[in-house]
Amino acid sequence: MPATIRDISKETGLSLATISKYLNGGNVLPENRVKIEAAVKELHYEVNEIARSLVTKKTRTIGVVVYNVECAFNGSFLHYVNSILSEKGYGLLICDSSNSERKEAENIKFLLNKKVDGMIVVPVSSNADFLKPAKHAEVPVVLVDRTMKNADCDCIKIDNRETAMNAVTLLIKNNHKKIAIICSAKEYTGIERYKGYRDALNQAGLSVPASYQKKGIHAMEYGYESMKQLLKLKDRPTAVFMTNYELTLGAVMAVNESPSFNCPEHISLLGFDDMILSHVIQPRMYMVVQPVKEMGEKAVEQLLKRINGNHEDSLEINMKSHLKRGNSIRSLA
Amino acid sequence: MPATIRDISKETGLSLATISKYLNGGNVLPENRVKIEAAVKELHYEVNEIARSLVTKKTRTIGVVVYNVECAFNGSFLHYVNSILSEKGYGLLICDSSNSERKEAENIKFLLNKKVDGMIVVPVSSNADFLKPAKHAEVPVVLVDRTMKNADCDCIKIDNRETAMNAVTLLIKNNHKKIAIICSAKEYTGIERYKGYRDALNQAGLSVPASYQKKGIHAMEYGYESMKQLLKLKDRPTAVFMTNYELTLGAVMAVNESPSFNCPEHISLLGFDDMILSHVIQPRMYMVVQPVKEMGEKAVEQLLKRINGNHEDSLEINMKSHLKRGNSIRSLA
DNA sequence: TATTTTGGGCGAAACGTTTCGCTTTCGTAC
DNA sequence: GTACGAAAGCGAAACGTTTCGCCCAAAATA
Incomplete structure (x- = not known):
């Protein structure tokens, strides 16, 4: 029902290749550009991301797995990650592990099935085996808040x-x-x-x-x-x-x-x-x-680097935390 | 790199159609079933959801748009919706409108682009125009918590x-x-x-x-x-x-x-x-x-009905809320 | 034994893009 | 006037599935 690139082709008399090139930022003759834009507007054309993903093997979607969405740290973290990624045009597929290692492993597989470009994981497990499928599929993973012995991936946390x-x-x-x-x-x-x-x-x-x-x-x-x-x-x-x-x-x-x-x-x-x-x-x-905000920013930054082909050694980044004064501590004598 | 149905076909000598049929729950001869299962296991085959979506036009992904993820109502609501949907094998694409009508309208378009099967929206806008693209694409929408005059879709809320x-x-x-x-x-x-x-x-x-x-x-x-x-x-x-x-x-x-x-x-x-x-x-x-939990359940139930082809008139469902006793109210004289 | 029914199997087309490598066109420099 | 190179256009294949309609063999019926 929705218009396809083929409809644009018929409308303009140009080939698929030319239309596609233009839509992806390539150069076409000014007159053709006008034709394409007109057709796009008239037919309400929107690129079908599914079809695009099938050939580019990129979905512009990031998976986020948290050990428990109800925990305030995760809620806040998700908020920041979401705002940064949505600005960059990425979608967020969010999974809750409910503190279960089994569920966590399932979540990873689920996201791989959905072909996410990368994952940010605030993990439950203390053993990195559950990340193997991602390793195998070469989907980059950034851990947040918690790490583990044999985890061979970036981690953003505090000391x-x-x-x-x-x-x-x-x-x-x-x-x-x-x-x-x-x-x-x-x-x-x-x-x-x-x-x-x-x-x-x-x-x-x-x-x-x-x-x-x-x-x-x-x-x-x-x-x-x-x-x-x-x-x-x-x-x-x-x-x-x-x-x-x-x-x-x-x-x-x-x-x-x-x-x-x-x-x-x-x-x-x-x-x-x-x-x-x-x-x-x-x-x-x-x-x-x-x-939290800085941890979210850093996690996204690092993940996008990996997605864009950076294969340097895994990093463990320790962020600075601080003490916020209050009046809940009494000074004795 | 990952195995495709074609690899399974080569390995077993069966046609694509047969393999596909079996993978989708169809019947094949016992011997063939054994062959397929063996090949699947050996090659670590996983169906490519993207390719599948391209032809079935279903992504098994639901979009959820909330006016502000930081608000507690939304956090709690998301938690319940997520747990129900993940159980049913659906993914959740979550968008935050940050209380902006503009952002909200963008979110709807974004989700349509991602070809979600349906949407649950806790809206910002008090005018239903922003839902038009979804209407036009025939993607079902369930509103939650808030409704509006000209909204022609289901709504789950309290009175x-x-x-x-x-x-x-x-x-x-x-x-x-x-x-x-x-x-x-x-x-x-x-x-x-x-x-x-x-x-x-x-x-x-x-x-x-x-x-x-x-x-x-x-x-x-x-x-x-x-x-x-x-x-x-x-x-x-x-x-x-x-x-x-x-x-x-x-x-x-x-x-x-x-x-x-x-x-x-x-x-x-x-x-x-x-x-x-x-x-x-x-x-x-x-x-x-x-x-909140019941509202989430009802919203999902209603949305799935629509996704599965129910086209009855839009429903406005009012759930029961109650008063929780505390000691913050003094009885005067 | 002849005929129908059943059900599994298969080939090919379709889904909507991107991309590779080739062709054409056009302008410029010699 | 010819040659050359750059820029733009194009055809076709590919991505990995599902599905339609047809074929065939075996089983069931007459």
Whole structure:
């Protein structure tokens, strides 16, 4: 039903090759150019991207796989990636792995089937096997936020261990000695951030009692429960470090629900990721802030380089994060 | 480089037609079936969806256009739509209109170019002209959350006017007489919800002073500023109704920042849309809750019907919303 | 045994582009 | 006036499927 290049050819008397050349930016005689444009307008011609893709083997579509769209980090990240790519005329095929390695592997295959030109993956798996099909099909992949041992592809992230260490050091500088952590221990970032916490305490010669270490899953509920437990301890921590956005929310919620404990009078809090929520919750949180927008930009930049044929060695790019001041940390003595 | 159906044909000695038939669920002789499966496995054959789409004119891809991915309603909605569609083997091409009518119209064209099988649109525009290209290309569209006069397509939404009216009536029942509203007046839902507010007050014989009516844009900042202004009024309202999630957040933030006013002692609050935030903010908000998940399911169901050839008259489906109890409303005397 | 039915198989065309390599045209320089 | 080169045009093949209509053999029926 829609007009094809063949209709334009009939209308103008020019060959397919000439029309195609012009439509792709080639030169034609001025009179022919006028003819083509007129025909295009009259017939409402639009190039059929499917047919084009079949021969060029490019779809101008990027696949994005995130471990969980509901997590705020991903939502924000998607927003930036989308705005950059749509400006460049790329479409975005978005897949949610729902924290499942199986689903993640399926997503990769699905996107390959859809013939995406490249993929940006915020992964679940800690083993790079699921990326093999992409490797095999020579579709470039950029990992974001998390990486893994045998991953042979670019990765854009922050130095999680160092960042966490700096964060906890802030608590130590405020004379806190009893510092707890609530983290996810199921994936890369959680584990790295935990290491940073441990490093900071070790370096300061502080002890790390097991009851202060809440290692669980990446979920608000876990943050909530863990904080409840910490508050119940006889020897309560004076400060708690939460290593992602959802854990932070859950923990704050638990504190707010406990009338006998206030932040920062009774307990100091240090959170992670500065999404909109932090503007409405009381107290205003002290937070580790990741440069989400810049990470998105960098990921796109790197991916487009690869798509355009750059085959240099894989890069691991560490972005700078910073601490955002708030009033959730009390300075002791 | 990847194997094609032609390779399978060579390997098995069967014709293209036979292979294709089998791959699409047709019957072949048992021996041939074995041959084909063996060849598929050996050559790692995967059907090329692009080539298939070119001839079938189906891409098994759905376009989703939202007015702003950053708004919580959309994020949540996308999550549900994605999970249903991915289960059915559909891909999701997501576009953000950034609250711009121009961008929205571009998005529609972009998706048509990508030959999506159908679209789900949470629109910006209040005029249906931007949908014409889709109509013309006979690509089905389902609107969500908002509709418009001349829109000749299915729409899944709540009855915004009635919902708002019920909500405000709750305040009235609690003996509030000075009730303010903070709403967006730029788009369909905001306007409808405003009407519901007005209806409820009129019906109760209460006055609606201009200074109590904050009609602005859909943004947290506007909610924040408006609430600040309301609190400054000499004749302060005793209750405020906010008509969407972002406005609610902003308003709560403003109240929380004002040490001389507490909720619900000094001011009662009634919000809209129950996203994760409401769990962490104090006080626990009384909220109008939209059935986001059900709306997503219904939208997909309706769209798939249309894609599969149902051409009945357009439907406008109103889903049921409900009030979620909280402690942000004080009962006066 | 002769005739019909059934069902699997096949060849070829079609989907709407791009692209390769060849031909034509035209202007310029000698 | 001839030769040459650049620029533009063109025909045809290719991309990897699906599908239409026909053929044929085997099974079922008479």
